[in-house]
Ligand SMILES: Nc1nc2c(ncn2[C@@H]2O[C@H](COP(=O)(O)OP(=O)(O)OP(=O)(O)O)[C@@H](O)[C@H]2O)c(=O)[nH]1
């Protein structure tokens with residue numbers, strides 16, 4: 515059985531409930547086992563800021579930076595992104611966490627910015643379901659929606675369209691049905707205000723699956739996440 519080092523001793527990585535809650539599974543455990551370095555420990559990247567990565571491992575969250583070797587070897591698109599599973603090591607110099615290796619990505623959501631090469635920026639790795647939110651309040655743009663859905667398909671994640679602010683539309687259900695036929699992906703009309711459609715989203719809320727939410731500014735992403743969480747986790751607009 516695979517074991518990894520930690521301050522708590524040699525813990526079987528395949529059996530770590532802390533990691534499993536973040537999506538760790540037996541396939542990940544064997545990928546990790548193929549890395550020979552004994553002092554490595556597995557973690558998942560949960561945030562990335564300028565030059566700093568936040569990872570969660572068996573012992574909780576910690577800041578981490580890629581090792582010099584990792585940076586040197588990394589090709590474009592291979593720097594750790596949010597959602598990546600990584601192998602970390604504690605630096606012998608300062609004890610800080612260093613990211614030493616990247617486990618294979620099962621999916622990669624890439625930002626498609628005009629004039630930039632594809633693959634330039636990975637906004638989410640190992641995403642199972644990509645919710646694409648667009649608002650029903652009059653400025654529904656089918657082309658933009660198609661681009662988002664294409665981004666989801668190319669990523670390897672399952673795209674699901676959320677038509678937000680259904681409370682502002684008289685024909686939300688009909689629009690959802692039409693778009694579902696056109697785009698051939700699930701489409702759910704929802705409202706964070708009235709609560710309509712939120713229960714229908716539950717079929718994608720599966721333990722250990724990774725969900726991501728994308729959409730233009732103002733479509734109601736923060737409001738939806740706060741509503742689902744039942745508390746103010748994301749700053750909304752005043
Ligand atoms: N009527 C209605 N308004 C909503 C709903 N959800 C959000 N809004 C409003 O839409 C506005 C934008 O919502 P946000 O949640 O901040 O949008 P966002 O997608 O997080 O925007 P960015 O953070 O800029 O990307 C706010 O004024 C919300 O109150 C809804 O279900 N119905």
Ligand SMILES: [Mg+2]
Nearest residue numbers: 735736749750
């Ligand atoms: Mg927001």
